[in-house]
Amino acid sequence: MMFKRLLPLTAIALLGLAGCSKSSDENANTSKLEVRLMDAPGDFRSVVLDVLQVEVHLKDEADPDGWKKLNFTPRAINVLEYVNGNSALLVNDDFAPGDLKEIRLILGPNSYVIGRDGQQYDLKTPSGQTSGVKLKLEKATLKLRETFQLLLDFDVAKSIVERGNWKPGNDKKERYLLKPVIRVVAQDLRAGLHGTVNPAAARPQILAIRTSGLLAPDTVSTAADASGEFRISGLAAGTYRVEFFPTVTAPAGQTYQNKVLTGITIVSDQVKELGTTTLN
Template structure:
């Protein structure tokens, strides 16, 4: 387990736009996509509810407060972490994110943290640094442009809930963090610039189809594709150009580049 500590003051940070789609209709430049997910290790309780209010990621080395970026949460609320075991997870945030190194993550909890004991009794969970504590965790991961990543917070219930001996409980979160690439994608450019519909079709089961269209410069990007072989079809509404088909192979942590696709 990685060691953690509480930070009592939270600096103002820049807000990242929340993006929930798995595909884009234009090249994202130096951006990748990041999902923040919460999972849990089992514990001897009925429920452990965490009041998750904010997730912040540090994009610079060291502890410079200017290096923190804020993820807009999909739904700031209380999460029963014991529901997220055996492959289940809670999606806390999903956003475009600058490619590069991320060094730390900070999880900000609200005041409504509780544990439900086996007998059904609900107890408040108190933290050493108060209700607005920020839990800071080490990450140290390199994020590649155009790739989709999952940043996973693995909450250890058994070690995080501490009985105080007077019938009350403290919350001292022990969280393991890891970052994985979950999918690659396909990008390219159409020439001459037109607005064909682009269909990306997985060649093997399960057969999935994704659609997009090029931007004003002809560039296109489809992200969030599982590894495998794909057929890329260009369907033109313009009678001057015929339809075209290309093949692409996608791997994790890689964007397959079709280069310039000539429409004739």
């Protein structure tokens, strides 16, 4: 799937992040923030992000004092484990109601990929280890006694860039750069697509491209699993074009073909069932 950036919060709420218990009166005056990470697959065996810290910005972005830490435990996350509707829970905590402006992820030095060749390659993250990976939030508002969920949709294919002058035999640490492309999806976008492909062995990448609707044009991607099933969550209402691109070579005597479905209507809070799409 494709990406942007993620996360909400409010200044008052952060006073309670020390981990102490809260009274029922306090809970009655807060919102709940849930942040999850999901992924669109790329051509790697593993993509591990060394996430050290998650912060949100509560004030004007020019105010350096607006950043607040979220209640997050540093961890290494293999994002390729979270596809087809699965997600990693990063944050689940109580916060004061209000608007959120930005979120940023601080990444450590230990991010890496394991390629199709089985070799491990370090991921250099120039900004992620200093100023952080910053993501703007639009219309991210926590409401009293409601849960607000944000999904960080990490696009592996676009986020990992191979250096053009790298050759086999060169230092493996110099092969890839991490330039995160992250799409932020708010909880109130509950619509989606679901279906299967035949044959499953084609392992296609699937793009859902919004062609009309209230929001700006957007493209979201995923990949079918080993059984041929795929699911794309967090879509805005509108009309979509769905494209299928096989990623493996067909056996002798067979062919895998690209397929395009047009005029797919997505309705708010509903999952559109596409049935089985044949790729040969």
